[in-house]
Amino acid sequence: xxPHPSPATPSDEPRPAPPSRVLVLNSGSSSVKYxxxxxxxxxxxxxxxxxxxxxxxxxxxxxxxxxxxxxxERTGPVADHEAALKAMAEExxxxxxxxxxxxxxxxxxxxxxxxxxxxxxxxxxxxVLAEIERLIPVAPLHNPANLTGIRTATxxxxxxxxxxxxxxxxxxxxxxxxxxxxxxxxxxxEHRVRRYGFHGTSxxxxxxxxxxxxxKAPEDVNVIVLHLGNGASASAVRGGRCVxxxxxxxxxxxLVMGTRSGDVDPAVIFHLTRVGGMSVDEIDxxxxxxxxxxxxxxxxDMREIRRRVDAGDEEAKLAFDIYxxxxxxxxxxxxxxxxxxxxxxxxxxxGENAAPVREAAVAGLAGLGLxxxxxxxxxxxxxxxxxxxxxxxxxxxxxxxxxxxxxxTQTYALVRKPN
Ligand SMILES: Nc1ncnc2c1ncn2[C@@H]1O[C@H](COP(=O)(O)OP(=O)(O)O)[C@@H](O)[C@H]1O
Ligand SMILES: CC(=O)OP(=O)(O)O
Ligand SMILES: [Mg+2]
Numbered sequence: 130x131x132p133h134p135s136p137a138t139p140s141d142e143p144r145p146a147p148p149s150r151v152l153v154l155n156s157g158s159s160s161v162k163y164x165x166x167x168x169x170x171x172x173x174x175x176x177x178x179x180x181x182x183x184x185x186x187x188x189x190x191x192x193x194x195x196x197x198x199x200x201x202e203r204t205g206p207v208a209d210h211e212a213a214l215k216a217m218a219e220e221x222x223x224x225x226x227x228x229x230x231x232x233x234x235x236x237x238x239x240x241x242x243x244x245x246x247x248x249x250x251x252x253x254x255x256x257v258l259a260e261i262e263r264l265i266p267v268a269p270l271h272n273p274a275n276l277t278g279i280r281t282a283t284x285x286x287x288x289x290x291x292x293x294x295x296x297x298x299x300x301x302x303x304x305x306x307x308x309x310x311x312x313x314x315x316x317x318x319e320h321r322v323r324r325y326g327f328h329g330t331s332x333x334x335x336x337x338x339x340x341x342x343x344x345k346a347p348e349d350v351n352v353i354v355l356h357l358g359n360g361a362s363a364s365a366v367r368g369g370r371c372v373x374x375x376x377x378x379x380x381x382x383x384l385v386m387g388t389r390s391g392d393v394d395p396a397v398i399f400h401l402t403r404v405g406g407m408s409v410d411e412i413d414x415x416x417x418x419x420x421x422x423x424x425x426x427x428x429x430d431m432r433e434i435r436r437r438v439d440a441g442d443e444e445a446k447l448a449f450d451i452y453x454x455x456x457x458x459x460x461x462x463x464x465x466x467x468x469x470x471x472x473x474x475x476x477x478x479x480g481e482n483a484a485p486v487r488e489a490a491v492a493g494l495a496g497l498g499l500x501x502x503x504x505x506x507x508x509x510x511x512x513x514x515x516x517x518x519x520x521x522x523x524x525x526x527x528x529x530x531x532x533x534x535x536x537x538t539q540t541y542a543l544v545r546k547p548n
Pocket of ligand 1: 360431477478483
């Protein structure tokens with residue numbers, strides 16, 4: 130029951146339109162974000178979010194396009210990711226956008242860890258599923274949820290291509306000098322221990338959008354992208370290709386994050402084992418879930434931290450200062466890696482919304498050509514925008530990320546490619 134027009138269709142009969150919709154699933158450890166897009170014009174037909182999966186107070190928020198009605202919200206238990214996708218399917222059905230629609234061309238999935246293997250978006254088959262599964266130990270919070278998303282979507286529409294778009298793909302261009310750790314080569318190779326990098330879909334999209342904002346081709350600009358969400362990472366992008374990024378074997382390395390420590394001396398782990406009597410699993414939980422901003426001050430939401438800083442809270446102030454100090458070090462490091470920097474782009478929840486973070490991150494870097502105009506930085510805005518003063522040597526910009534749109538674009542391009 131291929132919806133494609135058959136070559137035998139007489140030319141005077143109206144041809145059914147080829148399928149041109151893509152559903153994108155971004156399955157996180159405790160949430161699923163989804164978006165249904167019409168790719169002929171890039172319009173959003175519906176989007177939504179299932180949060181706090183596995184808790185008693187799960188939340189389903191569904192937002193149809195304006196012409197289809199008002200956003201809807203309901204709370205109640207959503208036991209697991211499979212149930213979350215069923216809830217999504219019901220919401221789409223209620224809007225007449227059911228998954229059984231012949232207009233659907235493919236389902237695109239964010240997959241966090243693709244190792245070295247996947248440099249491009251890939252149509253999922255058994256071998257691809259096995260590789261994503263093999264990588265669970267290096268992405269235990271993310272890959273299991275991504276797998277459930279793919280399996281559940283396949284069960285709902287077994288005839289459709291399911292496309293995996295990997296967070297790691299954009300970083301596979303990193304040179305070995307940046308990707309390798311300085312540890313025994315044989316051990317590293319045996320266990321595939323190297324730096325992979327994550328949030329690649331966002332770094333790719335934002336670096337391209339930054340070039341567009343500057344009115345230049347991506348090949349002609351060098352950009353430092355700062356993706357500051359709950360997870361956070363920086364990347365150095367030379368002429369559209371990633372040459373370094375702050376996350377490593379897993380999404381734990383690099384910047385200070387909401388609940389993750391980012392860089393620590395690896396000997397911290399030996400010390401906590403030998404002297405602190407902690408198990409490896411306890412230290413894993415400590416560094417991934419009880420560190421970063423939440424470990425430093427009890428809050429991981431930058432809005433709350435800024436509120437506390439403004440009220441004179443010393444603990445929140447120190448957490449903020451540690452966050453900024455690390456960020457500034459990476460800006461300096463990637464400036465040196467790139468040699469010439471055309472733009473620094475802030476993105477994701479914190480990067481797009483927290484003006485004090487942007488101001489503090491570039492404070493004192495005028496010698497490198499980096500400055501922020503206070504009025505522009507503080508002004509509200511939605512699209513990509515410059516926050517550096519006119520005539521600045523390096524553009525500083527806020528460039529909203531759109532991982533779902535990028536995944537949809539890559540998915541649609543792949544399924545439309547003649548094979
Ligand atoms: N107005 C705001 N001011 C400061 N920080 C914000 C604001 N809005 C969102 N954030 C921050 O963004 C974070 C979420 O970012 P997001 O990119 O959505 O993360 P993720 O995709 O990792 O869940 C929140 O934890 C919060 O710290
Ligand atoms: C890879 C990663 O850290 O993703 P997120 O920010 O969605 O947790
Ligand atoms: Mg994110």
